Amino acid sequence: MEFKKARKVYPLDGMVIGVLFEGGEFKKYDLEPLTRKWPVFNALRYRDLFESARVEAGGHGIVWNEDIDLASEEVYLNGVPWPDAPHEDEEVAELVARFVDLRKKAKMTQAQVSAKTGINQSSIARMENGGRAPQLATILRLFAAVGYQLKPVAK
Template sequence: MKYIFHPVRTVTALDNYMLFVEFCEGVSKIYDIKPLFERIPIFNELKENNLFYQVHVDVGGYGTIWNDKIDLAAEELYYNGTLVPSRFDGIMALGDAAQFWNIDDSTLRHAIKNGKFKCGTDITKFGKQWVITIEAMVREYGEPKH
């Protein structure tokens, strides 16, 4: 199986040792930590002193991290998490799209200005933030380059 890098945008520790993970491409998943307690003993440390709730995103979105000894890769979270359906599935911030497709942010802004993407269908603006559909990105630039 070919693994594609799916950068983590945010992570939230939920009750019952579950993580709510949002990925840069607009997908959210729930990841259950409990099976790791038996398979990987170091994860039992998450039960002590509320360490589990101190989870944060690793620099670059490569996964989640608690301390120098305990972390989870983005691929593990993405491929073994349970999809959480959302109305926002399939959209991502313009900056994330540029990074994901390895193109310059200004390239996308010029494409918007020149009418390459349909406003309201392919792209829209929320406040000061442009969001774009993954479908439109694939149509115009092919599969992500990362």
């Protein structure tokens, strides 16, 4: 079974995370059982650390610090569907994924897009890795930098 890359992580109640995967699929995953198997996960009981969760570059894992991480595959395969997830992020994630595809087809680096848009390269990297949700104005600038324009659908 092929799993999808993580796009965004949401720290929820208790020790539960929600994860948005590429393609718009949402899953919830309870970290509590991991504390019994691997004591390092007990540190996530500290809410500040728990809420610092981020998707690592490439979408292959969820990371809290240099000692605590979790493979996206584990969440995808053993998480449960999350039907009441914040679906507005799904559309933003799909736009970001489309931008990444177009940037790569244009053979542009993040640094080149940064130079064209004035958007910091590290901000572009965080956005591409699901750690930052861009505003619509930012999305429009990014698409323009790779030669595309978003237009509203006529009704």
